[in-house]
Amino acid sequence: xxxxxxxxxxxxxxxxxxxxxxxxxxxxxxxxxxxxxxxxxxxxxxxxxxxxxxxxxxxxxxxxxxxxxxxxxxxxxxxxxxxxxxxxxxxxxxxxxxxxxxxxxxxxxxxxxxxxxxxxxxxxxxxxxxxxxxxxxxxxxxxxxxxxxxxxxxxxxxxxxxxxxxxxxxxxxxxxxxxxxxxxxxxxxxxxxxxxxxxxxxxxxxxxxxxxxxxxxxxxxxxxxxxxxxxxxxxxxxxxxxxxxxxxxxxxxxxxxxxxxxxxxxxxxxxxxxxxxxxxxxxxxxxxxxxxxxxxxxxxxxxxxxxxxxxxxxxxxxxxxxxxxxxxxxxxxxxxxxxxxxxxxxxxxxxxxxxxxxxxxxxxxxxxxxxxxxxxxxxxxxxxxxxxxxxxxxxxxxxxxxxxxxx
Amino acid sequence: xxxxxxxxxxxxxxxxxxxxxxxxxxxxxxxxxxxxxxxxxxxxxxxxxxxxxxxxxxxxxxxxxxxxxxxxxxxxxxxxxxxxxxxxxxxxxxxxxxxxxxxxxxxxxxxxxxxxxxxxxxxxxxxxxxxxxxxxx
Numbered sequence: 001x002x003x004x005x006x007x008x009x010x011x012x013x014x015x016x017x018x019x020x021x022x023x024x025x026x027x028x029x030x031x032x033x034x035x036x037x038x039x040x041x042x043x044x045x046x047x048x049x050x051x052x053x054x055x056x057x058x059x060x061x062x063x064x065x066x067x068x069x070x071x072x073x074x075x076x077x078x079x080x081x082x083x084x085x086x087x088x089x090x091x092x093x094x095x096x097x098x099x100x101x102x103x104x105x106x107x108x109x110x111x112x113x114x115x116x117x118x119x120x121x122x123x124x125x126x127x128x129x130x131x132x133x134x135x136x137x138x139x140x141x142x143x144x145x146x147x148x149x150x151x152x153x154x155x156x157x158x159x160x161x162x163x164x165x166x167x168x169x170x171x172x173x174x175x176x177x178x179x180x181x182x183x184x185x186x187x188x189x190x191x192x193x194x195x196x197x198x199x200x201x202x203x204x205x206x207x208x209x210x211x212x213x214x215x216x217x218x219x220x221x222x223x224x225x226x227x228x229x230x231x232x233x234x235x236x237x238x239x240x241x242x243x244x245x246x247x248x249x250x251x252x253x254x255x256x257x258x259x260x261x262x263x264x265x266x267x268x269x270x271x272x273x274x275x276x277x278x279x280x281x282x283x284x285x286x287x288x289x290x291x292x293x294x295x296x297x298x299x300x301x302x303x304x305x306x307x308x309x310x311x312x313x314x315x316x317x318x319x320x321x322x323x324x325x326x327x328x329x330x331x332x333x334x335x336x337x338x339x340x341x342x343x344x345x346x347x348x349x350x351x352x353x354x355x356x357x358x359x360x361x362x363x364x365x366x367x368x369x370x371x372x373x374x375x376x377x378x379x380x381x382x383x384x385x386x387x388x389x390x391x392x393x394x395x396x397x398x399x400x401x402x403x404x405x406x407x
Numbered sequence: 408x409x410x411x412x413x414x415x416x417x418x419x420x421x422x423x424x425x426x427x428x429x430x431x432x433x434x435x436x437x438x439x440x441x442x443x444x445x446x447x448x449x450x451x452x453x454x455x456x457x458x459x460x461x462x463x464x465x466x467x468x469x470x471x472x473x474x475x476x477x478x479x480x481x482x483x484x485x486x487x488x489x490x491x492x493x494x495x496x497x498x499x500x501x502x503x504x505x506x507x508x509x510x511x512x513x514x515x516x517x518x519x520x521x522x523x524x525x526x527x528x529x530x531x532x533x534x535x536x537x538x539x540x541x542x543x544x
Contacts, residue, residue: 018426018427343482344460344480344481344482344483344484346459346460346481346483346521346523346524347481347482347483347484349521350431350483350520350521350524351428351431351483353521354426354427354428354431354519355428362459405431405432405435406435406482406483
């Protein structure tokens with residue numbers, strides 16, 4: 001399947017903005033949705049809407065089956081050992097907060113330390129800061145080098161007997177670099193410390209095996225991998241989920257309830273209180289199907305060529321400061337954040353928008369990383385397999401035109 | 408030039424361009440041509456609240472009229488504040504405070520900015536009106 005063929009499955013990609021073809025390069029913020037995903041969402045609402053896990057009638061059964069099929073597909077998709085290890089949430093943020101509250105409540109106390117990478121998204125910083133405030137714990141920052149790579153030697157020196165957790169993104173949403181999770185997990189485990197991985201930027205681009213990575217927690221969102229918004233996953237090793245207390249109490253997470261005390265449902269249901277996102281969770285099935293269909297495709301090959309082309313164009317332009325650099329582009333996803341000397345990032349994004357090019361600008365929910373590089377924000381272009389070489393070229397031309405206008 | 412004529416001149420200038428990219432080129436030109444703003448005047452109290460990029464606005468009263476100067480770290484924002492002070496600078500405080508600033512809607516500026524920038528534009532207008540209102544008593 002070529003990128004052109006793939007594009008046809010995404011109705012929004014044929015629209016125009018300001019009378020110009022839309023060039024959508026903010027896939028790291030949210031990917032677009034395929035017809036198959038939109039159909040799953042509308043079918044769920046039009047044909048199969050019933051509350052899951054509760055009633056005996058046909059609609060409830062269909063809704064429950066669609067919901068649980070998604071759990072099976074997600075298990076396969078990230079190679080988890082069991083479906084019991086897949087907790088559905090509203091997104092990466094909710095997944096990380098679940099761990100911060102539940103795991104944090106039980107395993108983190110006053111004086112304990114949580115190692116957090118400097119390049120994390122605010123979603124993987126603030127839940128830990130809140131936990132640290134509640135418990136009197138301490139955040140220890142794992143620094144990044146100038147290139148954006150994590151400093152593993154430094155990480156080794158950060159462990160001590162108070163270290164209780166390491167939090168790191170599989171791929172930074174600013175740098176696009178693939179972090180060596182397997183090595184980090186191995187290092188952390190040698191100190192008896194579990195690892196939480198923010199996989200939000202990884203799942204659309206990398207084949208993830210949580211068993212191979214040997215991480216303890218892996219959080220990601222559906223909407224960054226073509227599924228519907230408001231869907232997310234927390235993978236956690238069974239041994240942790242079984243020890244962790246419920247985070248949110250409510251319907252469907254219980255075994256028996258009485259005024260004397262309540263016993264909880266088995267995992268993963270213990271962590272899925274209340275009515276889940278019945279209509280949207282089933283969209284994981286076509287979204288995962290789509291990602292699988294891209295394996296080894298021309299579109300995937302084309303995306304690699306785009307990555308090379310854009311990386312070379314940006315890194316060879318003296319006006320541009322590209323962040324997240326590497327000698328080996330296999331260690332980077334097609335996500336490029338940069339600054340232009342003497343030009344405000346929002347001015348640049350605004351002029352690109354008027355040329356039909358949608359990019360992100362601002363601090364990208366990673367202010368500590370912006371501070372590390374001494375900027376208030378950057379521009380980010382992030383590509384998906386449905387982006388074409390022509391779009392990549394048009395982006396570089398539009399960028400050049402915008403810089404010339406602003407300089 | 409009366410206030411109405413000044414506003415109409417901006418509306419006419421904008422009408423010359425079909426494409427928003429060209430309108431932005433015009434705004435950027437206004438920003439580049441804005442007279443230099445002294446570094447020592449870039450103080451916290453001259454910053455306009457509510458703008459994503461930093462915008463400094465200074466005002467002097469002379470002969471019963473208000474004279475504005477401004478600067479920004481983003482050139483498009485600088486062009487927008489330049490457009491505003493180009494219309495309102497050198498006019499009586501009462502006239503500025505009583506104006507509706509509706510011409511910015513006529514040229515479609517707000518809806519062609521990002522939501523954060525549109526908020527910034529509202530803040531610029533509110534600040535100019537407040538300063539004028541304070542002088543007008």
